Every structure is written in structure tokens, then in C-alpha cells.
Amino acid sequence: MAAKKLYESFSKSLIDEVQRWGGMKQTGVSLRYMMEFGSSPTERNLLIAAQFLHRELPTRIARKTIELESLPYGLSEKPAILKVRDWYLDSFRDLRSIPEIKDTNDELEFTKMIKMIKVRHNNVVPMMALGVQQLKKGLNAKIDYESLDEIHQFLDRFYMSRIGIRMLIGQHVALHDPNPLPDCVGYIHTKMSPVEVARNASEDARSICFREYGSAPDINIYGDPNFTFPYVPTHLHLMVFELVKNSLRAVQERFVNSDKVAPPIRIIVADGLEDVTIKVSDEGGGIARSGLPKIFTYLYSTAKNPLDELPDDDVTANVATMAGYGYGLPISRLYARYFGGDLQIISMEGYGTDAYLHLSRLGDSQEPLP
Structure with a gap:
């Protein structure tokens, strides 16, 4: 059912690409690495960072999109959850529409776009909450919430991944600030x-x-x-x-x-x-x-x-x-x-x-x- 809905609003080639990227390995970053790397935001460093994000963000976003498709208890079908899934698909498509990042101009274009993606996802937490609420309304009131463990674990993974995506985007965008605060690296x-x-x-x-x-x-x-x-x-x-x-x-x-x-x-x-x-x-x-x-x-x-x-x-x-x-x-x-x-x-x-x-x-x- 969910897949059918997906095909209706998005092309098959996009869905195939989401599947492909969702299977790729994610690369974790440490606070110390972000700090050391960002302490000299030269054009070269920003270019390297943008090239990393150009590969990393579609992988992380594709994984979220796939997970949103197969949630238990029919959660994937709730209107609020479908809305969130569409935000992720739009962002995936935007990221994949940018060819390789080769120079500073490419890097600045890319930065402008990921900044916009971050804004698009501002309301993901309340929107997901709304979806869970829509689900709770439909469930038997006497249901034992411990049995909804699966949804809980999904939300933990989902929100943790969201923190990571927002940190990576926010950090990269902040490194472009012409007047950084003293002692701040992004x-x-x-x-x-x-x-x-x-x-x-x-x-x-x-x-x-x-x-x-x-x-x-x-x-x-x-x-x-x-x-x-x-x-x-x-x-x-x-x-x-x-x-x-x-x-x-x-x-x-x-x-x-x-x-x-x-x-x-x-x-x-x-x-x-x-x-x-x-x-x-x-x-x-x-x-x-x-x-x-x-x-x-x-x-x-x-x-x-x-x-x-x-x-x-x-x-x-x-x-x-x-x-x-x-x-x-x-x-x-x-x-x-x-x-x-x-x-x-x-x-x-x-x-x-x-x-x-x-x-x-x-x-x-x-x-x-x-």
C-alpha cells in the first residue's frame, strides 16, 4: 500500500535511487574532528567538507525515507508521517540533483541548498509527534505502551539520525559565517x-x-x-x-x-x-x-x-x-x-x-x- 502511494507521487527511478543510497554505509564524525577540521575553514577545507556531505547526506536521508515506509501498526499510512516522508524524499532529490562539487562556486551553491533543506525539516519532530498521536487515537485505549516498543526504538533511531544530519548541515553552514563569535568553530x-x-x-x-x-x-x-x-x-x-x-x-x-x-x-x-x-x-x-x-x-x-x-x-x-x-x-x-x-x-x-x-x-x- 505505502509503496503504491510512493510510486504515485515520485518517479520509479527516484525510488530505486533511494533504495541504492539507503544501502550504503554511513560515516560517523566526532566532535573533536569537527572542531579540528573546522578551525581553519579555508576554501579547500570547505570544499572537502562539502564533498563529504554530498555523499553522506543522501545516504542518511535515504535510510530515513526507507524506514518511514515500513513502520508497524500502520503508522506509515498516517497523514502526518506521509508528509514527513515527502520532505525527506524532496531533500534526497534536491541533494542528488547537484552534480559533483568541483570548485568554490559549486560549494557555495551546495551550502545554500543544504541550508534550505535544514529549514524544510524544522518541524519534523512535532509532525512525527502528530503522526504518533493520530496512531494513538486509532489504537485500543487499553493497549499496553510497552508493546509499542518497536515504534519507540524507531523514533529513537530516527531522532538520533536527525540530530546528526542537522549538526552536519548546521556546522557546515556556520563555517561560512563572515563574523564568527570568538572561540567558536561553527x-x-x-x-x-x-x-x-x-x-x-x-x-x-x-x-x-x-x-x-x-x-x-x-x-x-x-x-x-x-x-x-x-x-x-x-x-x-x-x-x-x-x-x-x-x-x-x-x-x-x-x-x-x-x-x-x-x-x-x-x-x-x-x-x-x-x-x-x-x-x-x-x-x-x-x-x-x-x-x-x-x-x-x-x-x-x-x-x-x-x-x-x-x-x-x-x-x-x-x-x-x-x-x-x-x-x-x-x-x-x-x-x-x-x-x-x-x-x-x-x-x-x-x-x-x-x-x-x-x-x-x-x-x-x-x-x-x-
Whole structure:
């Protein structure tokens, strides 16, 4: 069925080419390699990078397209998923339409195009979420979400691959910036202060909390503000923002009708030899042990789901509102793992939750390619 739909909107030669490229081997890149390679963005280096991406991106995108075709429980047929698949096919076709990259002009054309591809895929996460939502609506309400393991593993692979594709494109595009920020190599900040990023992310999360509840608990940050290491600040900001937002919500809701002052959230930044670890601690009442396995699934959220209010045919209705509905934790964990780190949540029901965000200091772990 899905294949038939595909043939209707795309030529057979394109489908054959997707199959061929999807069978090729992907090449992982490490943070350290991206940093060293990008530290001198000469025309020659940018040309080599573009030639690498010209081979690598179609392979990664073809794999995603093929996977989107054969999802369990009829997920591939959902309108939102078909839309995502078409984005990937369009991007594959665009990439393959560019002949070999031989000189700087070719390289600049290619860079312009991959920048456009990155924008085209901006809403993939909410759109996929919408597809899963459309699936959940149709499934038996009593279905055990653990049995949807296959979908969960697919989404982990899919989003991890997406992080990689966006990092490679974003890094290459950023190397063309005529006025790079000091100590930055593309997306990578060679002297990033985790304390400073944690402070910014906390302030952002706190202002959202204020907007929603009219007040917000304090946040205390402990750690050496002068300590720095190479990392991608946007990734770290996203992860800390997510963890702090969850903590703020838990504390706020626990103390909303209490005459006690809400206890502050504590963020501790520790620099070890191998890992930089950021701990976010709250006294928001914790999570029951039975609920802990659910917090990393894409099929569960305690927040109210904005899609429940949408009519089914309204696939493209403001999808962006979907961001942050139960996807924050699993996606943050993928960001942590992408450069060799991890995210662990430890909870004391009746007291609070500690989140441990481990970031690899060495920067030489390869991308985890699914």
C-alpha cells in the first residue's frame, strides 16, 4: 500500500535511487574532528567538507525515507508521517540533483541548498509527534505502551539520525559565517562555560514558568563559572532548559496551594576528567517508581496534549505548539548521547527528582549512527 502511494507521487527511478543510497554505509564524525577540521575553514577545507556531505547526506536521508515506509501498526499510512516522508524524499532529490562539487562556486551553491533543506525539516519532530498521536487515537485505549516498543526504538533511531544530519548541515553552514563569535568553530564553542549556559537556560525556563503560573521557584547554580570545555552550546541549552522546566513545573504544582515557600531548584556543575556532569535537583515530590520507565517514551506525557483538541484532518494546523509535549526528556537524552554523554533520572517519590546530565569531555566519541 505505502509503496503504491510512493510510486504515485515520485518517479520509479527516484525510488530505486533511494533504495541504492539507503544501502550504503554511513560515516560517523566526532566532535573533536569537527572542531579540528573546522578551525581553519579555508576554501579547500570547505570544499572537502562539502564533498563529504554530498555523499553522506543522501545516504542518511535515504535510510530515513526507507524506514518511514515500513513502520508497524500502520503508522506509515498516517497523514502526518506521509508528509514527513515527502520532505525527506524532496531533500534526497534536491541533494542528488547537484552534480559533483568541483570548485568554490559549486560549494557555495551546495551550502545554500543544504541550508534550505535544514529549514524544510524544522518541524519534523512535532509532525512525527502528530503522526504518533493520530496512531494513538486509532489504537485500543487499553493497549499496553510497552508493546509499542518497536515504534519507540524507531523514533529513537530516527531522532538520533536527525540530530546528526542537522549538526552536519548546521556546522557546515556556520563555517561560512563572515563574523564568527570568538572561540567558536561553527556550532562548537571551544571554551564553553557550562555554568553560564545553565544560567541562561534556567532563566529562559523560569520566564516560561512565570508566564504560566505567575510565579517561579528560585534556581541556585553551583560550580566554577570560569571552567570551560568544548561543546555545542545550543545542545546543552536545550537539555538544561528541558530539565529545569520539568523541575519548575513539579515544584510549582506541589507548592501552589501551600503556605510554605517553594524550595529552590539546585543545579550543580562538576568537572571530572572524563565527564562534565550537571545535576538538576528539585523537591517537587518526585515520580513513582512505576512511572519512571515511561518518562523516556514518546507515547506518554503528563502535560495536556494540544493535539487532543485538533480535528483529525487538521494535520498542519499549528504544529509548532506540539514542541515540548512529552518529547523533551527522550530527545534531551539523545542529544546527550550524540556526543558520548547520557542522561539519567533518579527520583524519590514523596520528595523530589535528581537529573544527571553527563557530557563527555574528551569529544572523541563517534556519532552513534543507527
